[in-house]
Every structure is written in structure tokens, then in C-alpha cells.
Amino acid sequence: MSTSSGSSQYKYTSVFARVNYNWESKYILNLNFRRDGSSRFGLNSRYGNFGSAGAAWIFTEEQFAKKFSFLSFGKLRASYGIIGSDQIGDYQYLDSYSSVPYSYNGVSGLVPTRIANESYRWEETKKMDIGLDLGFFKDKLSLSAVYYRNISGNQLVAYPLSIQAGFGSYQANLPAEVENKGWEFTLSSQNIKSSNFRWSSDFNFSINKNKLLSFPNIEKTSYYSQYVVGRPLSSNYVFQFTGFDPQTGLPTVADINGNGSINYGFADTGRGDRYFAGGTQPKFYGGLSNTLAYKNITLDFLFQFVKQKGRNILAQSFYPPGFMYNAAAQPILQYVNAGLPAQPQVTSTYDDAYDAYSDYTGSDALFTDASFIRLKNVNLAYDFTGNWLKRMKLQKFRLQLQAQNLFTITNYLGFDPESQGVNLPPLRTIVGALQFTF
Amino acid sequence: MNNLYKLLRSVCLIVALFTVSGCKKLLDIDPPKNERPSAVVFGSAETAKAALSGAYSRLSQSQTYSVNLTLANALAADELRALSGTARYAALQNNTYEPLTSSFTSDIWTDSYTSIYQFNSIIIGLTDNTAVNAAVSKQIVAEAKAMRAYCYLQLVSLFGDVPLVLTTNVDQTALSPRIAASAVYTQIIQDLTEAKAGLGEDYVSNADISNRMQANKSTAAALLARVYLTTGNAQEAITNASEVIGKTGLYELLPGSELNDVFLANSREAILQFGSALNATAGYTNEGQAFVSNPFSFSLPFTLSNSLLAAFEPNDLRRSAWVRQVTLNGVTAAEPYKYKNYDIESATASQRSELPTVIRLAEIYLIRAEAYAALGNRASALADLKIIRDRAGLADLPANVNINDAVLQERRVELFCERGDRWLSLKRTGRVDAVLATAKPATWQSFAQLFPIPQTARDTNPNLTQNQGYR
Numbered sequence: 001m002s003t004s005s006g007s008s009q010y011k012y013t014s015v016f017a018r019v020n021y022n023w024e025s026k027y028i029l030n031l032n033f034r035r036d037g038s039s040r041f042g043l044n045s046r047y048g049n050f051g052s053a054g055a056a057w058i059f060t061e062e063q064f065a066k067k068f069s070f071l072s073f074g075k076l077r078a079s080y081g082i083i084g085s086d087q088i089g090d091y092q093y094l095d096s097y098s099s100v101p102y103s104y105n106g107v108s109g110l111v112p113t114r115i116a117n118e119s120y121r122w123e124e125t126k127k128m129d130i131g132l133d134l135g136f137f138k139d140k141l142s143l144s145a146v147y148y149r150n151i152s153g154n155q156l157v158a159y160p161l162s163i164q165a166g167f168g169s170y171q172a173n174l175p176a177e178v179e180n181k182g183w184e185f186t187l188s189s190q191n192i193k194s195s196n197f198r199w200s201s202d203f204n205f206s207i208n209k210n211k212l213l214s215f216p217n218i219e220k221t222s223y224y225s226q227y228v229v230g231r232p233l234s235s236n237y238v239f240q241f242t243g244f245d246p247q248t249g250l251p252t253v254a255d256i257n258g259n260g261s262i263n264y265g266f267a268d269t270g271r272g273d274r275y276f277a278g279g280t281q282p283k284f285y286g287g288l289s290n291t292l293a294y295k296n297i298t299l300d301f302l303f304q305f306v307k308q309k310g311r312n313i314l315a316q317s318f319y320p321p322g323f324m325y326n327a328a329a330q331p332i333l334q335y336v337n338a339g340l341p342a343q344p345q346v347t348s349t350y351d352d353a354y355d356a357y358s359d360y361t362g363s364d365a366l367f368t369d370a371s372f373i374r375l376k377n378v379n380l381a382y383d384f385t386g387n388w389l390k391r392m393k394l395q396k397f398r399l400q401l402q403a404q405n406l407f408t409i410t411n412y413l414g415f416d417p418e419s420q421g422v423n424l425p426p427l428r429t430i431v432g433a434l435q436f437t438f
Numbered sequence: 439m440n441n442l443y444k445l446l447r448s449v450c451l452i453v454a455l456f457t458v459s460g461c462k463k464l465l466d467i468d469p470p471k472n473e474r475p476s477a478v479v480f481g482s483a484e485t486a487k488a489a490l491s492g493a494y495s496r497l498s499q500s501q502t503y504s505v506n507l508t509l510a511n512a513l514a515a516d517e518l519r520a521l522s523g524t525a526r527y528a529a530l531q532n533n534t535y536e537p538l539t540s541s542f543t544s545d546i547w548t549d550s551y552t553s554i555y556q557f558n559s560i561i562i563g564l565t566d567n568t569a570v571n572a573a574v575s576k577q578i579v580a581e582a583k584a585m586r587a588y589c590y591l592q593l594v595s596l597f598g599d600v601p602l603v604l605t606t607n608v609d610q611t612a613l614s615p616r617i618a619a620s621a622v623y624t625q626i627i628q629d630l631t632e633a634k635a636g637l638g639e640d641y642v643s644n645a646d647i648s649n650r651m652q653a654n655k656s657t658a659a660a661l662l663a664r665v666y667l668t669t670g671n672a673q674e675a676i677t678n679a680s681e682v683i684g685k686t687g688l689y690e691l692l693p694g695s696e697l698n699d700v701f702l703a704n705s706r707e708a709i710l711q712f713g714s715a716l717n718a719t720a721g722y723t724n725e726g727q728a729f730v731s732n733p734f735s736f737s738l739p740f741t742l743s744n745s746l747l748a749a750f751e752p753n754d755l756r757r758s759a760w761v762r763q764v765t766l767n768g769v770t771a772a773e774p775y776k777y778k779n780y781d782i783e784s785a786t787a788s789q790r791s792e793l794p795t796v797i798r799l800a801e802i803y804l805i806r807a808e809a810y811a812a813l814g815n816r817a818s819a820l821a822d823l824k825i826i827r828d829r830a831g832l833a834d835l836p837a838n839v840n841i842n843d844a845v846l847q848e849r850r851v852e853l854f855c856e857r858g859d860r861w862l863s864l865k866r867t868g869r870v871d872a873v874l875a876t877a878k879p880a881t882w883q884s885f886a887q888l889f890p891i892p893q894t895a896r897d898t899n900p901n902l903t904q905n906q907g908y909r
Contacts (some may be wrong), residue, residue, distance in 0.1 A: 006472045009467035011465045039465040096476060096479075099488075102499065104495035106644035107487050109492030109495045110488040110489045111489075112555065161608065162902065164603050164614065166552060166556075166606065167552075220613065222612065222897070222900075225898070264909070
């Protein structure tokens with residue numbers, strides 16, 4: 001049995017000033033300034049100054065816009081700001097020892113808590129966005145388009161350390177700039193609106209991109225094997241599959257850096273043979289939802305779509321065929337059948353066959369289209385009406401049927417293109433409900 | 439307008455005040471109740487002792503130092519075979535361990551450097567520190583240096599060139615490269631020499647129970663003998679070994695009739711023992727738990743290799759005391775049986791408390807024998823071997839025996855499954871290729887005598903090179 005106890009304190013203080021300016025509902029300007037202090041930083045870096053400025057022009061209020069009667073609303077907006085974050089654990093700057101629940105030779109022990117860092121400071125993100133909001137036909141159709149670009153600097157991270165330093169990581173700022181940018185579109189429409197029948201649709205579409213803009217001297221840091229400047233932070237680095245060796249029957253991959261052996265490092269940095277095969281973020285994604293109401297019946301449904309590449313389930317299977325472990329049959333058979341027609345018996349040592357298989361599972365041979373369209377949500381409801389409701393003192397009596405993840409259209413080989421690998425897929429749930437409101 | 443101006447002025451004033459003063463007090467917080475700032479820890483003898491105790495306890499409870507050193511090295515050499523088909527055991531006994539997947543070898547690296555950080559932190563915390571009583575401080579620093587040297591000795595013997603980290607400053611430690619094994623040995627010798635000068639003759643005992651759980655002068659001398667033997671300085675090995683052997687008030691070889699008591703807590707043969715798996719009174723060791731089958735075992739985990747069993751001469755008392763023949767479900771195993779308790783219940787039932795033994799006197803005789811042989815002093819080497827063989831109930835060796843073979847053979851049967859002695863002896867004597875190519879003809883490759891540098895360590899330090907032969 002062991003017991004442990006702990007305590008922590010966190011204090012945050014801030015002062016801010018705001019100016020809003022609105023001239024004739026046409027020109028809008030707002031300015032914010034704030035100074036924040038957090039006890040999560042070392043004594044000399046507790047405070048940070050942040051602020052933002054935004055401007056909007058509602059041009060449908062201008063005289064010239066009145067000519068376009070179909071245009072009911074139009075707004076052009078832009079903003080720029082710097083925001084700070086202190087989302088880290090408490091006391092990471094504190095050089096301290098902690099008690100352990102064991103004693104050794106009659107003395108209860110103290111062990112170092114962490115590698116303290118006095119110098120990390122506020123994480124800063126510079127946010128910029130430009131947007132256009134439009135309303136047509138008395139706002140029956142509305143459209144908005146936004147372009148954004150955020151650049152994060154000094155990101156607060158658990159900075160990885162080679163264990164020779166004593167700990168696997170410590171709290172620090174990432175001395176790098178990371179860019180997130182993209183487009184977001186939404187379109188809403190009231191297609192039909194009559195006394196008996198209503199139909200409205202919403203459509204949204206997003207394209208996001210992530211990139212490591214700069215990381216000075218990355219080759220001298222523990223991130224050299226993790227990130228490549230100019231690439232997304234989360235990327236697929238894989239071996240290039242070059243078919244099966246006719247002699248041994250084993251899968252082979254390309255020696256991209258030409259050093260005579262297959263190495264795990266990045267081809268980009270010349271330290272290995274894994275090349276950049278795209279980011280792990282989707283190319284684009286979005287959703288289409290519809291609401292239909294006819295008299296007492298209401299139907300909502302939402303389609304979700306994602307365009308992306310992924311790796312099939314074999315990428316998470318560490319044991320080659322023949323080991324006493326469960327594995328998904330289809331990708332394993334695909335691997336076995338992909339071999340030579342007259343599959344030679346593998347007579348190489350444990351070493352070579354195992355390595356070849358593990359290279360194969362880390363190669364682009366497992367790349368597959370993981371795009372999908374999914375009926376994410378369906379909701380059908382019927383509201384009963386009539387005098388009998390009143391007699392039963394009911395305000396409302398509704399019969400409802402809800403379903404999630406009813407079907408998915410995909411070519412992905414594995415459990416599910418969204419969760420991928422050996423992970424629990426989104427569950428299909430169907431719920432029937434009777435709702436009484438008294 | 440006038441009002442707006444006044445408002446703006448007061449806002450500016452408040453912001454300016456806030457900016458200038460920084461309102462430091464607003465953010466003052468107390469340290470967590472379970473943490474003490476390092477300055478406080480090294481501000482009194484009592485807490486400094488607690489830091490040392492914490493370092494011993496983490497080291498001795500780590501997977502590596504409580505069982506895996508013995509297990510991994512015995513499998514990598516020709517002592518032990520796994521009876522289960524577990525892949526990580528197979529990789530060790532076939533010597534096909536790899537940088538990315540071998541958890542045993544990477545744990546040795548991780549556990550060693552984690553403990554080295556603690557010993558470094560103690561040594562630095564007490565350097566130029568007047569707050570702690572000078573005698574206490576000297577003792578703690580000497581112990582920390584002895585144990586830091588012990589950790590580096592494992593690293594350099596198993597991985598070859600390794601980073602030499604002697605500080606806690608992350609800017610200096612995180613990216614330091616591997617340095618030549620010879621320089622690491624130089625540091626080990628320096629640490630042990632300083633430790634030997636600073637340590638007392640007797641063991642530190644805090645709980646009024648006499649024990650051998652913290653390094654004393656003889657611990658440093660014994661480790662020095664081991665290091666000097668490895669680095670080829672036979673004369674110094676003999677000097678240090680003799681120093682330990684001469685401490686007859688502290689140490690003696692238990693008689694052959696008491697071989698079962700050699701690994702008990704506070705055994706008179708022990709030069710250093712670790713605290714037990716859970717606490718000093720648990721009475722069993724992780725090695726016992728790993729090797730000894732119990733009434734609830736479904737299968738037998740390990741067996742000593744046939745070649746090791748064949749190496750015992752007839753009527754060797756060690757064969758009957760330290761090896762146990764078991765059969766379960768038609769499988770027969772010869773279990774290492776130096777430690778006999780496998781859990782708290784078995785320790786309570788046997789009323790015999792065992793502790794992991796790090797170094798013991800028999801090894802010191804064998805170190806001295808090997809060093810005498812290296813200097814061509816056959817008579818003295820044979821005399822030391824005779825002491826070990828007499829205790830095991832064996833006859834004297836013939837006068838014309840190959841003395842080097844005889845020392846290696848005696849080490850093999852005396853020190854089997856003790857923290858990798860066989861594996862290190864084969865490497866030290868340059869026989870590892872010849873012996874293991876015979877023992878494992880299908881899988882032995884010479885480069886495997888050095889373990890791979892863990893991939894995770896290399897991923898986070900671009901300056902770490904890999905040992906030759908690994909990908």
C-alpha cells in the first residue's frame with residue numbers, strides 16, 4: 001500500500017482596456033489591450049502584454065449598396081491580435097525534491113521532482129483573419145467566408161530530452177514558429193418556408209494547413225528526429241515500398257539516402273530513408289445538414305465528409321504473420337497475397353524477416369485513401385396534437401427517433417477511416433424516445 | 439469630452455502603476471506541500487540524507503537494478519534460457535536485440551541515467567555547502583560518487599562509449615555525445631578513489647538494524663578491484679581486492695554447509711546489498727520472484743543452460759544449494775535458486791529474509807585470482823581459487839591446469855546469474871566470440887557484445903551515434 005498527497009496553487013491576474021467604436025452602424029473599430037500575470041511562470045517572466053485590433057465595414061449601409069436589392073447584408077471584417085497562453089502545469093520553474101512513499105535503510109526518501117526551468121515565458125499566438133459575411137434575399141441565403149492565419153511562437157511544450165539528462169522532458173518554450181492557416185466557408189439557406197412545410201440547409205467547408213515555419217538550429221535539438229522545417233508538425237514519414245525480393249520473398253524498401261542500409265531517420269535530413277508523404281491533416285472536410293418539417297413531422301440529418309489519406313490497419317500490427325497474436329485478417333491476407341506467386345519459403349534468420357516486415361508496415365505500401373462520407377446524425381420527430389393532450393395535462397408529447405453514424409461510404413481498409421488503426425470507431429447508436437412535457 | 443479625458447488619464451495611470459510595480463505579490467504562491475525546494479533539501483543534514491535515501495531507493499527498485507541486469511545479461515551470455523516464447527527474451531538469448539524494440543537494453547540505459555541524475559544532484563547540492571555538517575556531507579558525497587561509479591560501470595560495460603554526464607544542468611547534459619569508454623573508466627576510477635577516501639569503514643545504519651545497504655569503504659575498494667581488472671591494471675586490482683579480503687572483522691566466506699545463507703540479509707559475505715523489493719523487511723527479491731517457480735505457477739519461466747549445468751564438477755555443493763530441479767506439466771527446468779523466496783508469504787514462511795546482493799566476497803577472491811594469473815603469479819592465483827573450491831567441496835586443481843581457463847570456469851559456477859558476471863567476464867577476457875559462436879551458432883554476431891544505444895535516446899539527442907552493426 002502506498003499513500004501520497006500533494007497540493008498546488010495557481011494565481012492569475014490581469015488588467016485590460018477596451019475601446020469600441022461604432023459609427024453610424026457602418027464602421028466598427030475595436031481595440032483591446034491586456035496585461036496578464038500567471039503564477040505558472042518563473043519570477044522574472046510572469047507577465048505578458050497582449051492585445052488586438054479589429055475593424056469591420058458594413059457596406060450594405062452605404063448608399064451605393066442600396067442599388068443591389070438582392071443583397072440584404074454585407075460586411076467586410078478583419079482583425080489582428082496577439083494572445084497569450086499559460087496552459088501548462090504549476091510549479092514547472094521550481095527546483096525541488098518530492099517525497100516518495102518508500103524508505104531506504106530507515107530514512108524516507110526525497111527524489112528530484114523535475115528539471116526546473118526558470119526562463120520559459122508566455123506562449124504567443126499572432127492571429128489574423130479576414131472575413132466576408134453576405135446575406136441575400138432578406139437573409140434567406142447567407143454566406144460567410146473567412147481566411148485566417150495564426151502564427152504561434154514560444155509554444156509551451158514538454159520539451160523532449162534524451163534520458164541522459166535525467167528526465168524525459170522539461171517545461172520550455174518551443175523556439176519555433178508554427179503556422180496554421182486556412183479557409184472556412186459556411187452557407188445557410190432557407191429553401192422553402194410555407195405554413196405547412198419548411199426546409200433549410202446548412203453547408204460548411206474547411207481547408208486547414210499546418211506548417212513549421214522556422215526552427216533555428218533544429219539540427220542541434222531533440223526535435224531533429226521529430227520535425228522538419230517547412231513540413232506540417234504532424235506528418236507521415238514512411239519508407240518507399242519497392243516490391244518483394246525474388247530471392248528471399250521478403251518485402252523491400254528503398255534506401256533513399258543511399259547509405260547502404262535502411263534507417264529509421266528522415267530522408268529530408270539525410271539521416272534515414274523515411275520520406276515525407278503528406279501531412280496527417282485532412283485535405284478538406286465539411287458537413288451538410290438539412291432540416292425538413294412537414295406539419296408535425298421534423299427530420300434533421302447531417303452528412304459529414306472528409307478527404308484524407310491514411311494508413312491501413314496493418315500499420316499498427318507489430319507482429320508478422322506467424323506470431324501468436326491476433327491480427328485483422330484482410331490486411332494480413334493482402335500482405336501475404338501481395339508476395340510472389342510462388343512464394344519462396346523464408347529461410348532468413350529471425351532478424352531479417354522481422355526487419356523486412358516492420359519496414360513494410362512502416363512503408364507507403366500501407367497508404368490508402370481514408371476519405372469518407374458519413375451519415376453522422378439523423379433525427380426524426382413527431383409531435384402529437386389534439387385535445388386529448390390537454391385532457392392528460394400534457395403540454396407536449398413527442399415521439400423521437402435518433403440515429404448516429406448510420407452508414408459510411410469509404411474505401412478504407414480497416415475498422416474505420418475516422419479513428420483509423422486499432423482504435424474504437426465512432427459507435428452506431430439508435431435511440432427511440434418518447435418525450436412528455438407537463 | 440472633458441470626462442472622457444479624465445477617464446483615459448486614470449486608465450493610463452492604473453495601467454502604468456500595474457506595469458511598473460508588476461504587482462509581484464499578487465502572484466506569490468507557496469510551494470506544493472509534498473515538494474521542498476532543493477535549497478531547503480541541501481540546507482540540513484537530515485534532508486540531505488533523505489535525498490541520498492531517495493537515490494538508493496529508486497536505483498534499487500528500478501526494474502534494471504532489481505532484476506533485469508541479471509536476467510538480460512544471463513540470457514545474452516550462455517547461462518540462462520527462457521522457456522516461454524516471449525519475443526523480448528528470444529531477442530536477448532539470440533542476441534538479436536534492436537535499438538527500437540529492445541525494452542530490456544533501453545531500460546538499462548534509462549534507469550542508469552535516471553539514477554545518475556540523482557547522484558549528480560546530491561554531489562552538486564553538497565559541494566561548497568556549509569549548511570550541512572562537514573562529516574555528514576563528506577560521507578553522503580562519497581556514497582553518491584561510489585554509486586554513480588557503479589551505474590557508469592554498468593553502462594560502459596554493456597554499451598561501450600557512453601555520454602559522461604556529471605552535472606544536472608540541462609544545457610550541458612541533454613546533447614552531450616558519447617565519449618570513449620576509456621575516459622568513462624577514468625572517471626569511474628576517480629569517483630571510486632574519492633569515494634574510498636571519504637567513506638567510513640563501517641556501514642551506515644539508520645534503523646538500529648545492522649545492514650549492508652549503503653556503500654562503505656570496502657564497497658568502493660571492491661568496485662575499484664573490479665574496474666582495475668577490467669581496465670587491465672592487475673596490480674591495483676590485487677591491492678584493492680586484498681584490502682577487502684583483509685577486513686576479516688567484516689567479511690568472511692560462509693562455510694560450504696551454509697551456502698543457503700549467502701544471500702540472506704546482512705550476510706557476512708555481502709559487501710553491498712540493496713534494500714528489498716518493497717521495503718527492508720519484505721524479505722524477498724525481484725530475482726527470486728523472476729526465477730523461482732511457486733505452487734501457483736502455470737509454467738516454468740527459465741532454466742539454466744545445459745552448458746552451465748555441465749560446467750559443475752561432480753559433488754559441487756553449489757550445484758545442490760543454488761540450483762533447483764523442477765518439473766511442471768512435463769517441462770523440466772533447472773532454476774537459479776540462490777534467492778529462494780518469491781514473495782512476502784514465502785519469505786515469512788521461511789523466516790529467512792533475503793536481500794539483493796550487489797557485490798560479495800567470493801567475487802573479490804576471483805578478481806584477485808584473475809589478476810594474479812594476469813601477472814603470471816600462478817601460485818597465488820591457485821591459492822585464491824583453492825579458497826573458493828574448498829568452500830564448494832571440490833578437490834584441488836592439478837598443478838599444470840590452464841590458470842586462465844580455471845579462473846573463468848570457477849567464476850562461471852560461483853557467480854552465475856549474479857548481475858551479468860558471466861557476460862562481462864566473457865567480454866573482459868576476449869572469449870565472447872569463441873564461446874558464444876559455439877553456444878549459439880545460428881544467431882551469434884560479434885557486434886552484439888555491445889548492446890544497441892536505445893533509439894529513443896538517439897531520437898532526442900542528434901549527437902548520439904549507434905554502436906556498429908545496428909541499424
